[in-house]
Amino acid sequence: MTGPLDGVKIVDLTHALAGPYCTMLLADLGADVLKVEPPSGDLSRLAGPYPDDDSTHAFGGYFQSVNRGKRSVVLDLKTPEGAATLRTLAADADILVENFTPGVMERLGLSYESLTADNPRLVYAALRGFGDPRSGESPYQSWPAFDIVIQAMAGVMGITGTEDGSPIKVGPGVADIFPGTMLALGITSALYEARGSGKGQFVDVAMYDAVMSLCERIVYQHSYTGIAPKPEGNKHPLLSPFDIVPATDGWIAIAAPNDNRWRRLCALIDRPDLADDPAFATNDKRVSRRGVVHEALSTWTRDRTKEDILAHLGGHVPVGAVRDAAEIMADPHVKARAMTVALEHPGSTQTFDVAGQPLKFSRTPAIPTRRAPLLDEHGPQVRSDRTQ
Template sequence: MTQSSGPLAGIRVLDLSRVLAGPWATQTLADLGAEVIKIERPGTGDDTRQWGPPFTQKADGSRGDAAYFLCANRGKKSVELDIATSEGAATVRDLVALCDVLVENFKTGGLKKYGLDYASLSEINPRLVYCSITGFGQDGPDAHRAGYDYMIQAMGGLMSITGQPDGAPGAEPMKVGVAVVDLFTGLYASNAILAALMHARATGEGQQIDIALFDVQAAMLANQASNYFVSGTAPTRMGNAHPNLAPYQPFPCTDGMVVIAVGNDGQFRALAQALGAPGLGTDPRFVTNALRIEHRAAMTAEVSALTAGQHMASLMAVLEAANVPCGPVNTIDQVFDEPQAKHRGLEIEQARSDLTHPVRTVASPIRMSRTPVAYHRAPPALGADTEEVLGQLKTQ
């Protein structure tokens, strides 16, 4: 049942998670060569199989899985199993004896009634790395609460710094356009799993990993949290402006918007030269980053006036020649049309026999010189591997 290549070849992962944070973590492990066995509810499977439209189309013309499911379940084997039954729970325990990692995102304590909690399963497999992903963690006053990305973006402060500032048109707290807390949680989880596997390999001792969306969101605040700790003032919404750098935002062109990302004073002087306004770079109001932030409105207005009459392509050509970081505000279709995206192979296609078209997903961003990522399997049809996995379990 083991994958044939990759740095994690020989590692077997039992995936009891669903939706996004857990599946994102296990997809990363699968991309790196681990064998991932995804346990799904009979008949319905992972919730995200129904989170559409859009949906794939099966070869017989019927509706397939939602596109959402495809983004986080590449490289896995799907096993239909009802863990709420004594037989299903016993099968999970049998699989645990043969696995290195288990990932779950049930409510805190939710698996104990099935005998599938860490304490029970570590008795079966002391080397087991057991990763629990919840909204608020395994302890604390909110440990019992369910957690969803949107509410955690709100509760964890991200929405308070995202969106137009008060008084501007459309001003209100905004969520990010993808479920970033889930995605960051999946990445933290996969990192923690790899560290725990190294410990298990060295000592023979497994452990439970406790990853909470709320904790991750707090960690994601990064420089904004530091700004608060140092200043004592909570950051607020600034639209597309950056709290610590200027200019660092989109600027208008005749055919769209270009982000100009100035990271130091030399780049600002180069920007002024490239825009044909060298005096801007020596203006006493703008000579340092701190001064540009102090006079942000005036500086932004002057730069905007210089970019507004230019085409995006010509502006970026001039800025790139001057080594000023910049980029277009692309729509998602334009992202995958970028020459760099095509060169790096950011879109991959995988055939699945039950669908009318290949499954298209975004390639892993991990590039390794000795043990490259390999894409062994398309996101699976529900229960596609039940017979294979459970059949082989009997021979192990």
């Protein structure tokens, strides 16, 4: 069985995290993704971690996670030969994806307009920090961008942090991962349209734009209230209870802002007085008394283990333990949903897990099974195909 994008050909010029994550999603979905790398390879090949018995260091866990299932060919696009080969590949592709800074492809003679003149059905996708001028010229257009910069500029760090206002970066690279996911949606939408019209188009996602859309709450809050939201720790400005509370062996998340859930929670923690008190009867009233709500929950949880709390509240109100990676990997849910995938690692006798594919299909499953490629591993085949 094959994924829903079986037969789709993608030329992947991306590097680092955001772009490769996008094309990894498409590879998981069954597309043939040809990763075009410079002679030195994608710099992320140099990032670890590496297995203890890895004799080659062809790539580490970072590269494996977001480049699995792809093929690799080395092309020096600064040479006439490399550019000509890329042009040939694009002429036969459904999609081309790149995340260079604006103007790079134009200087190489490989602009969107040039490539689509050869292949009108090509979907050309670009992922940049502040977008492409074709879609709207940003004052930051030429600025380089990384995850932490976009988290700061587009709103994540403005509402993430301690209640005294100190900003904290979100742990996952959301300013890479979310724009990459958005671009994958844009690509598949454009591909669907092209199957009917016969014409491709330019698809552009700015990391800034995607992360601003991820922070959509701050936009309507500011528009409706005139107030710019600030960091509030683990509390929620609009919902209560929506908290992280202590256990004897860690921390627990409890969210029961719905009035019926709130009353059920009060019964479970033996606080009928709160359930019957009109001052806590609605979510809005509980938000205005969040400190009291938090203390009531903490008083009940702080003398109990995470396991005891989950056994008591689980299935009745939304509740979950704050977990580390080891705990997550041992969770039976993760196994049942195939949310880790073991891949071989060149130079090592072992297999190693990467995060699985959350998209589940009943008839055309998206199951990553192939490791990331060695540098130019498929180059001989690609070059042979081109000369035939």
